Amino acid sequence: MIKKVALVAFAAVVLLFYVPFLALGYYMSGGGVLKLPSMSMLATTFMLALVTAAIAIALAYPAAYYLAKRGNELEFALLIAPLWVGTLLKAYSLLVVFSVVERITGIVLWGTALGVVVGMVYEYFPYAVLTLYAAIEKLSETPTQAARVLGASRAQAFLRVELPLTMPGVVAAFILIFLFAVGEVIMPAVLGAWKVYTVGSYIWDLYFKARDFLSGSVLSMLLAALSLLATYVVVKTIRSFSI
Amino acid sequence: MRVLRIYTWALIAAMYVPIGVVVVLSFNNSKLPYVWGGFTLRWYQALFGWDLAWQAVLNSTVIALGVALLSTLLGLFMAYTLRGDRYIAFSQGAVVMPEVSEALAFAAALSLLKDYANVNLFGPVGVFLAHLAYTLPMAHVLMAPYVSYVGRNVVEAARILGASELRTVLSVIAPILFPAFIATFLIVFANSFDTYIKTAFTTSPDFITAPILLWNYAARGRGDPTIYALASLMLIPSIAAAVIYFRAVKRYS
Numbered sequence: 403m404i405k406k407v408a409l410v411a412f413a414a415v416v417l418l419f420y421v422p423f424l425a426l427g428y429y430m431s432g433g434g435v436l437k438l439p440s441m442s443m444l445a446t447t448f449m450l451a452l453v454t455a456a457i458a459i460a461l462a463y464p465a466a467y468y469l470a471k472r473g474n475e476l477e478f479a480l481l482i483a484p485l486w487v488g489t490l491l492k493a494y495s496l497l498v499v500f501s502v503v504e505r506i507t508g509i510v511l512w513g514t515a516l517g518v519v520v521g522m523v524y525e526y527f528p529y530a531v532l533t534l535y536a537a538i539e540k541l542s543e544t545p546t547q548a549a550r551v552l553g554a555s556r557a558q559a560f561l562r563v564e565l566p567l568t569m570p571g572v573v574a575a576f577i578l579i580f581l582f583a584v585g586e587v588i589m590p591a592v593l594g595a596w597k598v599y600t601v602g603s604y605i606w607d608l609y610f611k612a613r614d615f616l617s618g619s620v621l622s623m624l625l626a627a628l629s630l631l632a633t634y635v636v637v638k639t640i641r642s643f644s645i
Numbered sequence: 646m647r648v649l650r651i652y653t654w655a656l657i658a659a660m661y662v663p664i665g666v667v668v669v670l671s672f673n674n675s676k677l678p679y680v681w682g683g684f685t686l687r688w689y690q691a692l693f694g695w696d697l698a699w700q701a702v703l704n705s706t707v708i709a710l711g712v713a714l715l716s717t718l719l720g721l722f723m724a725y726t727l728r729g730d731r732y733i734a735f736s737q738g739a740v741v742m743p744e745v746s747e748a749l750a751f752a753a754a755l756s757l758l759k760d761y762a763n764v765n766l767f768g769p770v771g772v773f774l775a776h777l778a779y780t781l782p783m784a785h786v787l788m789a790p791y792v793s794y795v796g797r798n799v800v801e802a803a804r805i806l807g808a809s810e811l812r813t814v815l816s817v818i819a820p821i822l823f824p825a826f827i828a829t830f831l832i833v834f835a836n837s838f839d840t841y842i843k844t845a846f847t848t849s850p851d852f853i854t855a856p857i858l859l860w861n862y863a864a865r866g867r868g869d870p871t872i873y874a875l876a877s878l879m880l881i882p883s884i885a886a887a888v889i890y891f892r893a894v895k896r897y898s
Contacts (some may be wrong), residue, residue, distance in 0.1 A: 404810050408726035411719035418778035419739045422754035429753055465656050468649035480657045483887035486832060488839025490856050491876055494863045495663035498678050501868060505679045512866060585743025587842055592863045602745050609749055622746035633741050
């Protein structure tokens with residue numbers, strides 16, 4: 403009986419989650435005029451995603467390193483907990499903070515690419531910590547100790563032994579965040595004030611303003627395919643490196 | 646290590662400042678975010694006197710409760726029975742899918758239904774199904790590690806001693822997994838309560854939820870203390886989910 407319920411639930415996952423993509427396929431097969439995003443929009447999206455992933459990882463690495471080596475449960479929990487705060491709430495909080503910052507320092511963040519990057523780093527930072535933490539925690543002490551015994555300084559041991567050994571984790575975190583950031587809608591809309599226009603915003607407008615299912619479908623399918631491919635790569639990298 | 650510790654705590658502080666600012670400003674007796682006009686509860690009073698906000702929060706809560714209960718239960722069953730890598734891969738793929746493409750896919754499916762089967766599901770039903778579509782895989786993925794924590798021998802012992810399959814689940818597995826169940830329930834609840842994109846694609850103009858109300862202000866860059874109060878209240882499920890999750894995880898380590 404349990405098995406039957408579970409199979410029905412699994413069928414529901416496929417039916418509710420994966421079957422709707424067939425509807426996208428239907429709209430794609432209908433043909434029509436394909437409105438592809440402009441090069442500058444693609445460039446903005448990719449640059450934002452690249453910069454976000456790079457900054458989030460650079461910020462998260464030292465923290466994840468500390469958590470994996472010496473951190474306690476409270477520190478870990480506090481760093482990860484913002485995962486459960488909704489994106490829109492985070493965006494709105496930052497909007498308020500930006501207005502205060504603008505008033506005090508005169509630096510305009512709302513409606514700029516910098517503001518969007520701040521928002522996306524804020525949002526994806528916990529993912530970077532989680533992924534990097536998993537990679538660093540699995541690291542055995544032996545290679546580092548060997549390097550130290552053989553005369554490497556602490557910095558050398560880190561740069562030439564530990565960092566290369568945790569690179570798969572860095573790559574996984576990078577792919578994950580890059581992917582989320584490419585499809586991001588809320589941060590560019592709220593913090594970029596629709597002036598920072600990304601592929602996510604474009605898909606959004608195609609549906610809500612132009613009611614153009616064809617172009618939206620093509621882009622969404624591409625994004626979904628990219629996502630599945632990247633997940634596959636990430637899972638493979640993590641697995642190969644854990645053995 | 647000392648430097649790293651200070652660095653980590655600085656990051657923690659930075660993560661909570663924006664949220665803290667909104668909560669503090671919801672008690673600010675001034676409409677301007679950079680002027681502190683003293684402590685007040687009047688924005689909360691304004692919020693509680695605002696019918697649309699009540700309706701929105703109520704709608705969000707009902708949807709999130711239904712979705713969380715159903716997907717956590719079914720997620721538990723899936724995690725318990727379908728242990729193969731194939732099954733979990735489907736759910737993992739769903740969890741990392743970019744929100745906007747899955748939302749558009751769902752909207753496309755709903756509008757096909759509307760055009761060809763004459764069934765208009767845009768509105769509460771559409772929102773419920775769209776939320777279920779991504780909370781089911783999420784619950785499955787979240788429950789899977791805890792289910793593997795339940796030893797096979799415990800289950801087999803119960804079965805040999807004559808418990809039916811349902812009985813085993815209810816009296817043996819459920820008590821062991823209760824903390825994980827509650828934690829997953831709250832995470833799914835918080836996610837469904839907070840999500841905006843999927844709701845926007847599948848709702849009808851007359852069905853409004855709390856994130857939609859928030860978006861109406863956020864997307865225009867408008868600060869409003871009543872909305873700060875709404876945002877502060879919307880944090881409650883997230884905080885509950887975070888606290889209970891870490892307590893539950895501790896019991897399994």
